[in-house]
Amino acid sequence: MFSTNVLSVISYLLAGMIFIFFLVYTIQSILEHEQRAALRALILAILLPLPYAFFAFVSFSGQQTILTILIAMTVLTGIYLLFPFHRTRIDVDRIPAGRIDERDIMFSRRLYEKGTERYRTYYRSHPEYKSIDDGFRANPGLLGKGSRFYHPLMFAAANASFISVTALHSLVENETISVEPVHLPSGQVSRFIKNWAKKLGAYSVGITTLRDYHLYSHVGRGPHFGREVQLPHTVAVAFTVEMDKTSLDYAPYGPTVMESARKYMDAGAIAVQIAEFIKQLGYSARAHIDGNYRVVCPLVARDAGLGELGRMGLLMTPTLGPRVRIGVVTTDYPLLTEQGREEWTVQEFCARCKKCADACPSKAISFDDPKEINGVVRWKIDQEKCYTYWTEVGTDCARCVAVCPYSHPDNLLHNLVRKGLKQSSAFQWMALKMDDFFYGRKPTPRKPQKYLE
Numbered sequence: 001m002f003s004t005n006v007l008s009v010i011s012y013l014l015a016g017m018i019f020i021f022f023l024v025y026t027i028q029s030i031l032e033h034e035q036r037a038a039l040r041a042l043i044l045a046i047l048l049p050l051p052y053a054f055f056a057f058v059s060f061s062g063q064q065t066i067l068t069i070l071i072a073m074t075v076l077t078g079i080y081l082l083f084p085f086h087r088t089r090i091d092v093d094r095i096p097a098g099r100i101d102e103r104d105i106m107f108s109r110r111l112y113e114k115g116t117e118r119y120r121t122y123y124r125s126h127p128e129y130k131s132i133d134d135g136f137r138a139n140p141g142l143l144g145k146g147s148r149f150y151h152p153l154m155f156a157a158a159n160a161s162f163i164s165v166t167a168l169h170s171l172v173e174n175e176t177i178s179v180e181p182v183h184l185p186s187g188q189v190s191r192f193i194k195n196w197a198k199k200l201g202a203y204s205v206g207i208t209t210l211r212d213y214h215l216y217s218h219v220g221r222g223p224h225f226g227r228e229v230q231l232p233h234t235v236a237v238a239f240t241v242e243m244d245k246t247s248l249d250y251a252p253y254g255p256t257v258m259e260s261a262r263k264y265m266d267a268g269a270i271a272v273q274i275a276e277f278i279k280q281l282g283y284s285a286r287a288h289i290d291g292n293y294r295v296v297c298p299l300v301a302r303d304a305g306l307g308e309l310g311r312m313g314l315l316m317t318p319t320l321g322p323r324v325r326i327g328v329v330t331t332d333y334p335l336l337t338e339q340g341r342e343e344w345t346v347q348e349f350c351a352r353c354k355k356c357a358d359a360c361p362s363k364a365i366s367f368d369d370p371k372e373i374n375g376v377v378r379w380k381i382d383q384e385k386c387y388t389y390w391t392e393v394g395t396d397c398a399r400c401v402a403v404c405p406y407s408h409p410d411n412l413l414h415n416l417v418r419k420g421l422k423q424s425s426a427f428q429w430m431a432l433k434m435d436d437f438f439y440g441r442k443p444t445p446r447k448p449q450k451y452l453e
């Protein structure tokens with residue numbers, strides 16, 4: 001057994017470490033404008049070290065025993081949290097049953113106008129969607145005047161970004177290649193594209209083999225509506241752009257749709273430039289950008305190693321969670337592909353967390369474990385409920401993205417927690433409790449009155 005003096009020194013050290021950790025957490029939270037977290041971390045910084053300092057400082061007959069128990073409990077708790085005990089694999093199917101038809105997604109269905117041939121044809125073959133879709137059509141609509149969170153400036157700003165990204169569609173559709181193919185090593189071109197994409201503003205970039213299930217079966221939007229999707233490409237470059245955390249903290253108010261639109265524009269601009277670059281090398285390439293996709297971006301990005309699909313069905317990246325927009329470029333240039341490493345911590349944590357489901361104002365996110373839907377085991381959100389909410393409030397909501405514990409900023413403190421999540425089930429349990437404690441189970445959105453003023 002250690003002497004009381006040695007135990008006292010260890011106890012002081014533990015008190016100091018705990019104090020410094022929570023003090024850093026306090027400062028970091030202030031920098032992140034997380035007042036509730038800052039206050040609570042400060043309280044923990046003061047309270048938690050007290051027993052260690054007290055029992056080390058005050059001399060009494062059982063001091064040695066108490067210090068031994070305290071230190072042993074601390075060490076054992078640390079071991080229990082960090083050693084890979086009790087991992088529970090949550091199995092989800094990675095490959096869809098078949099190609100998804102873009103005509104069935106809400107972004108396409110919202111465009112079917114009553115009285116048109118397209119409307120009649122679609123609902124003749126899909127009568128099950130008609131009353132739901134007519135319901136959201138009666139609402140003011142996304143960025144619509146009269147919607148609950150309508151703000152003339154914020155909605156105009158978001159519209160400006162959406163209009164700008166639409167202006168890029170003509171470049172996307174341009175298939176002209178006016179130069180002879182150059183022959184450069186695949187590795188060199190792949191590296192160049194990845195580094196350049198980051199210079200252009202991408203947060204992460206991956207390259208994967210283009211698979212059949214990445215493609216939509218039919219075009220759901222634009223002039224080629226209804227056409228079967230065929231791409232003469234073998235490779236896809238997928239990248240993410242970061243969405244600003246502070247803007248998302250206003251979700252579901254106007255700032256969040258401004259941020260979404262801005263990032264669709266950013267992703268579109270990067271994708272178009274990469275596609276044009278590949279065409280300059282004499283190869284076919286196509287950018288897939290907002291309103292003009294031929295591929296299901298989250299599936300491509302996952303297979304390119306950029307993340308996993310979680311409870312909300314969005315790409316969950318390792319360091320920003322779902323707080324990203326995705327861009328994709330497909331090409332026949334034989335770029336070097338990589339196999340995304342399967343990482344099932346996200347699904348394991350999602351099975352426990354359910355914070356997005358709690359926070360979702362339309363109750364579109366399931367609390368259940370993944371289950372079989374059309375022969376595929378996965379989580380699926382109720383896209384009709386979600387989109388209908390958007391058309392009532394006028395924004396694209398994103399409350400789920402804002403509250404996700406993976407959405408915290410990419411910095412040392414939060415990345416330590418993300419590392420811990422991979423270690424053990426116990427750590428995940430504790431991290432979730434702490435996230436609820438610091439930020440709230442249902443964090444209150446920031447009010448947008450002062451935004452940009």
Ligand code: SF4
Pocket residue numbers: 310311312349350351353354355356357400403404405406
């Ligand atoms: S909030 Fe929780 S359950 Fe929802 S996606 Fe994020 S980690 Fe998963």
Ligand code: SF4
Pocket residue numbers: 359360361362363364365381385386387389390396397398399400401
């Ligand atoms: S965007 Fe809003 S309504 Fe849609 S799933 Fe997320 S929280 Fe729910």
